Amino acid sequence: MVRLKNYLKESEKAYFTLEASLIIPMVLLFITLMIFMSFYSYDRSVLEHCAYEAALRGCGSHVKTNLEAQQLAQKAAGSLVEDKLFALKDFRYSADADANKVTVNYEGTVNMPFITWLGEYVPDIDFSIKVKKTANRLHRTKTIRICRRINNLLKEFEE
Numbered sequence: 001m002v003r004l005k006n007y008l009k010e011s012e013k014a015y016f017t018l019e020a021s022l023i024i025p026m027v028l029l030f031i032t033l034m035i036f037m038s039f040y041s042y043d044r045s046v047l048e049h050c051a052y053e054a055a056l057r058g059c060g061s062h063v064k065t066n067l068e069a070q071q072l073a074q075k076a077a078g079s080l081v082e083d084k085l086f087a088l089k090d091f092r093y094s095a096d097a098d099a100n101k102v103t104v105n106y107e108g109t110v111n112m113p114f115i116t117w118l119g120e121y122v123p124d125i126d127f128s129i130k131v132k133k134t135a136n137r138l139h140r141t142k143t144i145r146i147c148r149r150i151n152n153l154l155k156e157f158e159e
């Protein structure tokens with residue numbers, strides 16, 4: 001009877017060791033993936049904000065030519081994300097401007113561990129980020145006319 005009790009105690013220890021050896025790597029993998037998913041979310045939100053802000057910088061009323069608008073947006077696109085991104089690799093950005101709008105594009109791939117291994121089992125997985133934001137350019141004459149209309153409407157409303 002004593003031998004049976006000792007055997008059961010030792011087998012319980014062995015079960016715990018076996019369960020821990022299976023569960024702990026899965027928990028560590030899950031924690032690592034959650035950390036990198038948070039990096040992905042952070043980088044995406046930073047890129048969304050910076051793309052729109054860079055497009056707005058190229059849309060000011062002081063900008064006269066399309067080339068000047070494109071250069072301002074391009075310069076802002078590079079400086080706004082500098083030292084802010086955690087997990088992106090192969091990062092690229094571009095800016096384009098025409099008479100009516102300024103567009104800023106960001107592209108990159110999130111550097112995640114085990115992504116190539118996971119890609120073998122889940123073929124549609126894609127951890128690339130592509131952000132495109134557009135802002136309408138301001139035209140001085142139209143802006144002044146719209147402001148005057150708003151002022152006239154406000155005056156009529158007050159009376």
